[in-house]
Amino acid sequence: MEDLDYQELKKGGMMRQSEKGRFSVRLHVTGGNLTSMAMGIIVHVAERFGSGEIHLTARQGIEIPNISQEDLRKVKNELSSGGVSVGVCGPTIRTITACQGCRICPNGILDAPRLAGVIDQNFYGKPVPHKFKIGISGCTNNCIKAEENDVGIKGAVEPLWDEEFCTHCGICQSVCPVKAIEVDQEKKKVKIRFFQCIYCGDCIQSCPTNSMKEAQRGFLLYAGGKFGRFPSIGKRIGKLFSHDSDLIKAVGASVEFFRLNGKPKERFGGALERVGFDKFEEFMREKLEEGLDEKAA
Amino acid sequence: MKRQLDIRGDVCPGLFVKVRAEMERLRKGEKLEVILKERDLKDVMSTLKIEGYQVPHVSQEGEDYRVTVTK
Ligand code: SF4
Ligand code: SF4
Ligand code: SF4
Numbered sequence: 001m002e003d004l005d006y007q008e009l010k011k012g013g014m015m016r017q018s019e020k021g022r023f024s025v026r027l028h029v030t031g032g033n034l035t036s037m038a039m040g041i042i043v044h045v046a047e048r049f050g051s052g053e054i055h056l057t058a059r060q061g062i063e064i065p066n067i068s069q070e071d072l073r074k075v076k077n078e079l080s081s082g083g084v085s086v087g088v089c090g091p092t093i094r095t096i097t098a099c100q101g102c103r104i105c106p107n108g109i110l111d112a113p114r115l116a117g118v119i120d121q122n123f124y125g126k127p128v129p130h131k132f133k134i135g136i137s138g139c140t141n142n143c144i145k146a147e148e149n150d151v152g153i154k155g156a157v158e159p160l161w162d163e164e165f166c167t168h169c170g171i172c173q174s175v176c177p178v179k180a181i182e183v184d185q186e187k188k189k190v191k192i193r194f195f196q197c198i199y200c201g202d203c204i205q206s207c208p209t210n211s212m213k214e215a216q217r218g219f220l221l222y223a224g225g226k227f228g229r230f231p232s233i234g235k236r237i238g239k240l241f242s243h244d245s246d247l248i249k250a251v252g253a254s255v256e257f258f259r260l261n262g263k264p265k266e267r268f269g270g271a272l273e274r275v276g277f278d279k280f281e282e283f284m285r286e287k288l289e290e291g292l293d294e295k296a297a
Numbered sequence: 298m299k300r301q302l303d304i305r306g307d308v309c310p311g312l313f314v315k316v317r318a319e320m321e322r323l324r325k326g327e328k329l330e331v332i333l334k335e336r337d338l339k340d341v342m343s344t345l346k347i348e349g350y351q352v353p354h355v356s357q358e359g360e361d362y363r364v365t366v367t368k
Pocket of ligand 3: 158159181204
């Protein structure tokens with residue numbers, strides 16, 4: 001019996017509590033979404049084996065505290081009967097967080113929870129030199145705080161001006177949050193300064209004549225962010241990646257680079273600082289061109 | 298006669314409640330002029346676009362915008 005519990009504990013997700021013999025059971029949640037059925041079984045387990053308390057963690061996770069060691073196996077079985085599995089801890093790829101994305105949020109560009117699901121299937125719980133967090137914001141409003149993750153993603157859209165029906169009304173210039181647009185009413189020209197553009201799409205959403213069009217939709221990738229004792233902000237890697245298919249490749253390249261270059265107890269950002277962000281950008285470019293389809297081992 | 302709606306003193310979400318209520322009362326072919334602050338321009342314009350209204354005319358006076366809307 002002791003042995004079995006030990007096996008369970010080693011797999012992770014059972015967090016030792018301050019109080020001896022009690023555990024807080026961490027659950028596998030993806031993109032901040034749970035079905036009502038999953039929620040039901042979680043409530044049931046918390047009432048039957050815990051203290052009726054359910055804790056929402058800082059990164060969209062759920063923990064059920066006050067579980068006795070001898071119930072861990074039963075808890076795991078009950079949970080899995082409702083399609084809920086136990087989470088991970090240690091040097092692994094952690095919870096993939098996501099906002100509601102474009103299916104729910106009118107600002108959304110990416111279907112963030114769906115992409116979180118795809119990334120989760122490919123990478124969740126996989127071993128890496130140190131814990132590795134991934135978060136996805138559906139647009140550049142960035143509700144999920146992409147830059148505080150080891151790899152953060154933001155939905156983005158590149159504008160393209162089409163002069164045919166443009167009335168030079170100036171709305172796009174007024175709404176641009178970084179003043180990257182200049183409307184010349186006399187020459188009847190609209191100029192977008194792409195080195196300033198943050199790919200938010202506000203100009204496209206606001207143009208009354210649909211003259212600001214979408215050149216392409218995709219995502220921006222930020223690498224090396226973290227919080228904890230010494231927070232650092234992730235840096236943007238590359239420009240705009242085209243939609244979806246490149247996402248798995250880009251995340252795969254990040255994980256692979258970390259495995260090749262990282263040290264235990266050093267986060268991805270630390271490895272990038274040490275080895276060089278430029279080296280990583282180069283690696284990323286090569287991997288995307290190679291058409292690598294990383295299925296993390 | 299052109300109807301007017303001044304939302305310069307309003308904030309979200311009350312602002313949208315007002316705009317929607319006014320728009321619903323609008324008959325086909327009728328025009329509504331919305332006067333708003335630049336800070337609300339993006340949200341108002343994108344909402345009008347999503348809900349399928351037409352914006353045939355826009356003019357700017359300093360910080361204020363006058364946006365003509367039709368159904
Ligand atoms: S990041 Fe964008 S899409 Fe996601 S919730 Fe925030 S505003 Fe909506
Ligand atoms: S908002 Fe549209 S119509 Fe107005 S100036 Fe910009 S591109 Fe032209
Ligand atoms: S996408 Fe955003 S930042 Fe880029 S030009 Fe349009 S409004 Fe400005």
